[in-house]
Amino acid sequence: MPNAENAPAQTQVDQAIDWLVKLRFDTPSPRTERQFQQWLASHPQNPQAWQRVSSLSDELAGLPKALSRRTLDASQRQHSSRRDHLKLLALLAVGGSLGWAARAPLGLPQLLADSSTAAGERRQLQGSDGSRIQLNTASAIDLHYSSQQRLLELIRGEVSLDANANDSRPFRIDTRVGTLGTLDGQLLLRENDNGLLVAVRRGEVTLFPASPSARLVQAGETLQVQANGSSQAVSLRSDPWGWTDGVLSVQQMPLGEFAAELARYRPGLLRCADEVANLKVSGTYQLADTGQILQLLTRSLPVRVEYRTRYWVSIDAA
Template sequence: MPTPERNPAQAQVDQAIDWLVKLRFDEPSARTERQFQQWLASHPHNALAWQRVSSLSDELAGLPGDLSRRTLDSSQRQRIGRRDHLKLLAVLAVGGSFAWAAREPLGLPALLADSRTGTGERRDLQGSDGSRIQLNTDSAIDLRYSVEQRLLTLVRGEMTLDSNADDNRPFLIDTRIGALSTRDGQLLLRETDHGLLLAVRRGEVTLLPASAPLRQVRAGEMVEVSASGSLQPAVLHGDPWGWTDGVLSVQQMPLGEFVSELARYRPGVVRCAPQVAQLKVSGTYQLADSEHILLLLARSLPVRVDYRTRYWVSIDAA
């Protein structure tokens, strides 16, 4: 008796990618949502293909900058190009058996990074110099030490560094908008849509943007760095360091913003209806249990949480 096929076929992966484009980058109609539900229920492997493609979709962040920008451009003119680039996920995902190793030959930076995390994963690292590094969800770094310096490249995502002050070598951090330098700093870096968020807890960090004069950022400061290198104080509705303790800690954060944050930690799609997006959320939530977070939202706010599937959640007015 033949062994049942455990992995989705290439055609199912292609279909899942098509649905990802429609649901994540466009505004789906009620008809589109019904059609997606019908497709999802029509075969068990469709759900598996959707799960894996939706969690792998963020690998696009590791593509070269111009390609990634074209892929994620929201204009109608770019939608065909975006669809073509998302087809790369099929190559990443299957290779005949959904083998993770199949992604390696593509040479995508995040896939070949020294250390990386998947969606919802956080990771603690210890450098050979005694420095401590933490990676947040869906992040990747390269780390290179030499006699003269310590070099960390933020390939994508979010990280913290607690540099060992007993090591006299400068600690350099390379990012897509420029470099940072410290020796004894404790800092947080997060890529944003417009540049970088930099928060410094200890020590001093020298910021060397690619197209602006160097700047000093000191302990207690939290700044947003634009792609042009300009700095402005960061105004946040929560504790940016919370994830290092496994929590999402917020104060009067608009629900739409909160849902976007939560979506970083779970595969699939989480949508918030515009009618409830300005409701305020406060509290400390355990990131290890996003289902419980959604339950708490439904209990504490005038909203309902609808599960189209485990990987597609909508938050609407109650």
């Protein structure tokens, strides 16, 4: 965890949020890219501020883009200052749907979650009951054990749980979409734009156990659970469990989707040009070195990788 004394000042954080808004909602011009690079180099804390704030990108993508854009446009129509604009975004982050992702970049305590990971980081834990837990990139959880139950709260991101079947207490998992329950399940949960991905490898898992619409999820099933609670089986172009072994394993995945998946494990922005977005990617890639993954793409596909900065990378046609 970064030392608070070496953390970026609020000025750098505000500027980084400003750049995130520009890059998220506007199509950056060459001039904008040059200005962004100049800003990164203009202060020693700017790259760190950008790395921390760029984790907001996935969360902003979860907001309705038109609504977010209208909100920002409204503040401009009222002639509010840029500083007020940033305060508005910060308030949305802390009080609205951005949740956990905004806490650290905006200078709030990172200990609000029992366990968390940064972009590109994965972590293995063991609960006091002997259950094994893994956090994927940019994730956060809380754990609460009592004499009646075991509880894992997914605050953000993705987690795998291998519940200890020798403990008779039910294991409850709370998410933004709803609650799951198990006694001996090995399962994986991932928040995404559509709600929650649920994959079960072993045992039985009950979706919405206290609801009349409770559903039993068997070993081998993978479900997409919508925000409204509906669910359906899905087939994926990637192995959802791959990251637990430190790999990204895909079959015939469009390069645009692959880049979006790989971007989860890197700080900053990773863009894929539209003209190569439909090229297909297959293989198993080691997540420990995302730079090497990008280089491997250039050997198997007619693409080139351009590093504008360490935190701004694009995949273009060769």
